Amino acid sequence: MEYTQCWLQYKKISDVNKLDVNVYCGETGRLIDRIYEELALGFWDMYHRKIKISGGAANTGTGNGIVLTVNEKSSLGPEGYSLKSNRGRCIIEADTQVGLLYGTFALLRNLQTGESKAPKPAANFDNWSWEEEKIPSNPLRMLNHWDNMDGSIERGYSGESFFFHDNEIIVNDRTRAYARLMASVGINAVVINNVNVKDAATELITERYYTQLRKLADIFESYAIKLYLSINFASPVELGELDTADPLDERVGKWWREKAEEIWKNLPGLGGFLVKADSEGRPGPYTYGRTHSEGANMLAEAVKPHGGTIIWRCFVYNCRQDWRDKITDRAKAAYDNFKPLDGTFADNVILQIKNGPMDFQVREPVSPLLGGLSKTNMILEFQIAQEYTGQQKHVCFLIPWFKEVLNFDMYCKEKLSTVGDLVSGKTYHQVKCGIAAVANTGNDNNWTGHDLAAANLYGFGRLAFDTGLSSERIAKEWIALTYGFEEKVVKNINKILQMSWPAYEKYTSPLGIGWMVTPHTHYGPSVDGYEYDSWGTYHRADHFGIGVDRSNKGTGYCSQYNPPLDTIYGDKETCPEELLLFFHYVDYSYTLSSGKTLLQHIYDSHFEGVEDVEKMICLWEEIKEAMDMDSYNNVILKLNEQLNSAKEWRDVINSYFYRKTGIPDVKGRNIY
Numbered sequence: 239m240e241y242t243q244c245w246l247q248y249k250k251i252s253d254v255n256k257l258d259v260n261v262y263c264g265e266t267g268r269l270i271d272r273i274y275e276e277l278a279l280g281f282w283d284m285y286h287r288k289i290k291i292s293g294g295a296a297n298t299g300t301g302n303g304i305v306l307t308v309n310e311k312s313s314l315g316p317e318g319y320s321l322k323s324n325r326g327r328c329i330i331e332a333d334t335q336v337g338l339l340y341g342t343f344a345l346l347r348n349l350q351t352g353e354s355k356a357p358k359p360a361a362n363f364d365n366w367s368w369e370e371e372k373i374p375s376n377p378l379r380m381l382n383h384w385d386n387m388d389g390s391i392e393r394g395y396s397g398e399s400f401f402f403h404d405n406e407i408i409v410n411d412r413t414r415a416y417a418r419l420m421a422s423v424g425i426n427a428v429v430i431n432n433v434n435v436k437d438a439a440t441e442l443i444t445e446r447y448y449t450q451l452r453k454l455a456d457i458f459e460s461y462a463i464k465l466y467l468s469i470n471f472a473s474p475v476e477l478g479e480l481d482t483a484d485p486l487d488e489r490v491g492k493w494w495r496e497k498a499e500e501i502w503k504n505l506p507g508l509g510g511f512l513v514k515a516d517s518e519g520r521p522g523p524y525t526y527g528r529t530h531s532e533g534a535n536m537l538a539e540a541v542k543p544h545g546g547t548i549i550w551r552c553f554v555y556n557c558r559q560d561w562r563d564k565i566t567d568r569a570k571a572a573y574d575n576f577k578p579l580d581g582t583f584a585d586n587v588i589l590q591i592k593n594g595p596m597d598f599q600v601r602e603p604v605s606p607l608l609g610g611l612s613k614t615n616m617i618l619e620f621q622i623a624q625e626y627t628g629q630q631k632h633v634c635f636l637i638p639w640f641k642e643v644l645n646f647d648m649y650c651k652e653k654l655s656t657v658g659d660l661v662s663g664k665t666y667h668q669v670k671c672g673i674a675a676v677a678n679t680g681n682d683n684n685w686t687g688h689d690l691a692a693a694n695l696y697g698f699g700r701l702a703f704d705t706g707l708s709s710e711r712i713a714k715e716w717i718a719l720t721y722g723f724e725e726k727v728v729k730n731i732n733k734i735l736q737m738s739w740p741a742y743e744k745y746t747s748p749l750g751i752g753w754m755v756t757p758h759t760h761y762g763p764s765v766d767g768y769e770y771d772s773w774g775t776y777h778r779a780d781h782f783g784i785g786v787d788r789s790n791k792g793t794g795y796c797s798q799y800n801p802p803l804d805t806i807y808g809d810k811e812t813c814p815e816e817l818l819l820f821f822h823y824v825d826y827s828y829t830l831s832s833g834k835t836l837l838q839h840i841y842d843s844h845f846e847g848v849e850d851v852e853k854m855i856c857l858w859e860e861i862k863e864a865m866d867m868d869s870y871n872n873v874i875l876k877l878n879e880q881l882n883s884a885k886e887w888r889d890v891i892n893s894y895f896y897r898k899t900g901i902p903d904v905k906g907r908n909i910y
């Protein structure tokens with residue numbers, strides 16, 4: 239099957255100098271081979287120049303060329319690099335070969351994009367001067383694929399899996415192309431299978447799959463990526479070997495220890511396991527009256543001798559709970575389940591926490607659990623699969639949102655207490671920590687279904703590597719690498735990307751209330767749609783108002799935040815407006831800071847959201863001439879679908895509230 243190289247296309251820049259580029263490197267090994275391949279490809283495609291491998295740095299003298307040196311004393315850490323280029327002589331230095339690989343990708347990226355506001359390629363490598371030093375912001379920069387072994391992908395919007403087909407593991411050129419793309423943006427850990435581990439996936443940790451897994455892990459390792467697997471907590475039972483998975487039963491501990499021996503003998507570089515336990519029907523320690531730390535620590539002990547890590551998800555809630563009592567609240571679940579366990583987890587356990595307390599809604603507050611744990615390793619979980627944000631039929635650039643989350647202060651310490659500080663280990667000095675994202679890829683030619691959704695894949699990697707990058711910078715890099723440098727193209731696509739998340743928010747559910755989507759599919763409007771039982775809604779709208787009271791008079795959720803966030807959120811007057819309905823039940827006549835009533839805001843924002851999509855279409859049409867037709871068509875077709883869907887959202891939401899309230903739009907527009 240055909241597939242694109244996404245942002246690694248190395249477009250031609252110039253061919254003024256046809257001399258070979260000398261590359262000096264005293265190192266050998268698979269990573270170094272990857273570096274040579276990449277330099278050869280990049281310099282040929284961009285400048286029509288070959289590279290000449292000229293032995294170790296000792297041979298360089300002061301001549302021109304690229305010098306790659308490992309200097310263990312450079313204090314750049316296991317993955318950092320320094321890049322200094324001065325008129326044709328470029329030195330990439332790192333403590334390790336991994337750092338050299340990242341430095342090489344940085345060199346090639348910088349040659350194409352420069353650092354100015356408008357991306358500008360280096361016309362001639364021999365005149366190019368550049369200096370940068372980077373140590374990745376986060377130790378773990380991970381993708382979680384929700385791929386099933388039959389080839390389907392849970393919440394996948396870009397075709398089928400390229401890891402699995404018909405219960406077999408696929409290892410081919412595309413596996414390599416994937417690893418290369420991921421390494422180029424700094425991803426260093428990948429879970430290939432769905433967190434909901436069922437059927438054949440339970441057998442991934444048996445002889446049936448080791449040979450293929452080994453091949454796949456080898457390819458990953460040659461790009462400095464560690465393979466991880468999702469496992470089923472009840473594996474000893476599901477594989478028919480024990481009648482219990484009770485973590486405190488000695489037979490279970492022994493089973494996992496022996497299993498880990500067997501697994502690491504076959505897959506020596508395996509990173510560890512990702513576990514979804516006691517959530518949405520998945521088995522876990524609760525079945526046996528045990529805690530999450532008892533469950534996770536039992537596994538951690540088994541994998542520890544092999545250097546393995548257990549990543550334990552905190553997306554734990556009772557999906558069938560009845561919350562009509564006004565106190566029970568799904569949003570409280572992660573904190574309630576895990577905060578009391580802070581400090582009880584083994585040092586090779588990491589808790590993986592979704593960015594918000596619910597489930598990747600277009601607007602949610604940051605999960606209070608992130609500010610509640612101080613003695614536990616943490617990973618933040620984002621979702622770049624657009625499950626609730628238009629499913630890669632709508633453009634929704636997520637990086638501005640991720641930036642907001644990372645910059646958000648949790649007030650757990652006087653300094654260094656943003657989410658970015660917490661998950662990178664700066665606040666409490668954890669070593670095992672970082673950021674994961676649920677991947678948005680599949681076997682579509684363009685990997686991500688919507689061409690513009692690749693910006694989220696690229697952007698997530700870049701941001702996890704360098705949290706300080708602005709979303710504008712990331713967007714412009716991606717556009718230039720994908721579509722070239724023409725100013726108008728960069729400008730228009732950047733505008734589309736930057737306006738897309740706010741637009742999606744405007745035409746879907748208002749002011750943080752979330753949901754209102756068709757249950758289960760999560761695409762398209764269904765205002766009262768509720769996932770599990772017929773008695774509830776997520777929004778609690780009636781004839782007078784809408785919203786969930788999460789103050790101390792309501793569910794009490796806001797008290798999970800550190801001061802002053804608890805009181806800021808707890809009071810309607812100080813609560814940030816974009817989250818008003820998440821935290822409060824508010825009358826439709828309530829006046830917002832704009833001077834509009836809540837109801838009028840709902841009407842207006844839904845009209846505006848649709849207008850924003852119309853603007854995006856104009857911006858795209860304006861650059862038609864500069865695009866190749868396939869790229870143009872991929873996006874224009876999807877933008878038209880987005881427009882229809884946005885109109886449907888607008889009409890369904892607005893008419894719902896019109897019928898509930900009987901109050902017309904002050905601007906006299908038709909509310910259908």
Ligand code: GCU
Binds near residue numbers: 392393434597
């Ligand atoms: C969401 C999603 C599920 C997924 C779950 C999870 O609820 O809809 O498909 O399994 O999140 O994160 O585990």
